Amino acid sequence: MSTRNTRAQAAWVIEQVIDKGQSLGACLPQAQQQLANPKDKGLLAEICYGVMRQLPVLDSQVLACLDTPLKGKKRIIHCLLLAGLYQLKHMRVKQHAAVTETVEATRQLKAGGLSGLVNGVMRRFCRELEQLQQQRFDDDSRTHLHSRWFIERVRQAYPRWWPQILDANNQHPPLWLRNNASHQSRAAYLATLKEAGIDAQPGQSANALRLPQAMDVTRLPGFDSGNVSVQDLSAQWSAYLLDPRPGERVLDACAAPGGKTCHLMEFQPQLQEVVALDIDQSRLDRVQQNLDRLNLSATLVAGDAADPDSWWDGRPFDRILLDAPCSATGVIRRNPDSKWLRRESDIAALAELQQRILHACWKMLKPGGTLVYATCSILPEENVNQIKTFLQQVPDAMLLSINPDDTSDQPGWQLLPRPDEGDGFYYARMTKQR
Template sequence: MSKNIRALAAKCCYSVIDQGRSLSDELPKQQDKLEGKDKGLLQEICYGVLRYLPELEHDVRQLMEKPLTGKQRVFHFLLIVGVYQIKYMRIPDHAAVSETVAATSVLKNRHMKALVNGVLRNFVRQQSAEKPDNSALADAVNFNHPGWFIKKLKLGYPKQWQSILSANQVKPPMWLRVNQQVKTPENYLSLLADSDIAVKTIDPLSHAIELARPIDVLKLPGFNEGWVSVQDAAAQQAARLLDCKTDDVVLDCCAAPGGKTCHVLETTPNIASMTAIDIEEARLERVKENLTRLKLNANVITADAANPNAWWDGQLYDRILLDAPCSGTGVIRRHPDIKWLRKSSDIDALVVLQQQILKSIWSLLKPGGTLLYATCSILPEENSQQIAKFIQDNTDAQLIAITDEEDDIGWQLLPDDKNMDGFYYAKLIKKQ
């Protein structure tokens, strides 16, 4: 197959939007057909299309008499790929048009050539004309998010919903976690300086390091040797809040890909044991890879957290980290396909699943033990409302304050807080 990047981008976006596949599964398949900088260009186009999809679809609709359907759907995405480049990339218009038109041959339909050429040339002409006032367009097009999600944000965050949507559209930062078994954060900062890698900020709570710009992990000093990992600062709060002590027996539920498991072991190497479970065996391979690279040990089990009878050995845990299955609505800037893969009905199902897991796992915690509930969601029904209900239903559950705000149930980070991902934590102690 010819290496036309626009053809690969159209196929990738078609797989995600029309076939409901994950971008993190589909993009590498198409990138494998490319080399060097072309991989990065393909990623930039796919991520961009998924960030601005409603707006791009609106632009294409204005230029077409009737939408492309059936076998022609991949060409609908090819047009969107073309419009995205013209609108948002520094590729010259003529190059964007000619490369996108050339993709029609690669996608084995030369009959579409005239249509793609005509639509994109019209769009270029429109771009140089006076810009129309889009204020009356629906929220979904103006804010490039699905309507159901915007509605939930307006309910949950009446004053902040617009800033959350804006933050979701920004390219994410790259945060590092230093393996404190090997280097201190101060040591590692000097190594970064020696390598001319610029640092933007350091989170005072977790010592996470934010780079001035993302780089290839293999350029990080000592990455292969396990000196450092890539992990958002919001996710790095988990080990600090779990606050493991010497000789603790620890359980990490829904552990894949293992960043938090490894962080706990890095910060408290002398715990009695760490058990990391996840329901998906394939995802646990990533946990094992991370443990191996960082030279850490954990008992890794494929297991369903909602059904402990199938795997639990009867030993109660001192600390449990429950990184619950969630909507992922706090990490949309990293995974823009979440906007189009999630549906409103998914949230109700996730809330029920979270309740089941919380109830099951609570029974495995020692009296006096700590459970840290975490999600990468910003929806109150998965977070503060979930925990409020749990405390109401379980008289032996005591909420420990994380923030200074008296009324807070847990700690909700939004995706524009200190440039961290959207995340939620609630710390519960089982009364003696």
């Protein structure tokens, strides 16, 4: 994509996601590289993420303003109109600027012959904006801005909380930080932030901090020297639940991008060794970058957690953190494109893979050792049902309690996404009986 018009870039990204099945994480950075101005890069991200959050409503409203659907090579103009409508409805962009820039994008997209159509539709949006803002729907997908299969699964799993869960998924995610306790106390870092004019509030876990306003984290005091890292509140519980002790050997299975690996070493600086395992060597490069910034050292291994025989040296681990591959349905607000890319048929395949990895990791755990199973999913098939099955199949596995205030009779600890709180996450802690 060679064009430098921000709206044209947005149309290309949106088309890549909704028509070609690419993720925002893969194609948005490519588009941002075409823009020199950081503000334009931020604008592009806001448009693309916003369209993904609001897609069913925007899509139906664009279609209602077209005499015939735009197909084939014209589909990118449909995507451009999605971006244009999102600006008018949800951003503080002046109407004339939104119209002008969106029309100009047709030329950048080599579709200048459709500039009159785009101009007419955008001006109609402006005239009917109030009605569009107030429009109500009786279709679940447009009402709750999720795919129908997912809405039904959440409704079945959480009959009391499902509307709140879906609503939380549609919000902008909070920015959570992890204070590096090996550098300073959380109270000391809060004071440093205050001196720098940055507002922050402490979270539930010992070193969690939330910033009410998003910002460039590289501008945080001491970020380059490792005083603080970006990590969601719910993800920060992993180190506390694994609770590694001095001299122990720890495996972080499926470790990339390395936030939990680093947290384990901040939490317990006297570990004998931390092995960070990931199946993708290129993703381990990101783990190394995080380690380097924090001046930490771990053993990085490219290997399949489901096939230890292909890489494991046979020495058992005292503790294992298994952050298993999952549907990521607990972090939809951070990846709104996943609402449309994830398929219901994916869940069974993921559950089968999780069970294989769990059994494989159990073989590498010492008798008396601790394994923490984690996912960023809210679906029972990947969480409580997995642990129930595993406990039935493995005689020497014993479930350990996690949350003393949890009155549920289900194994493990299910965290649900909530505004200004952590993402959806699941934890189960087990020990191998001697």
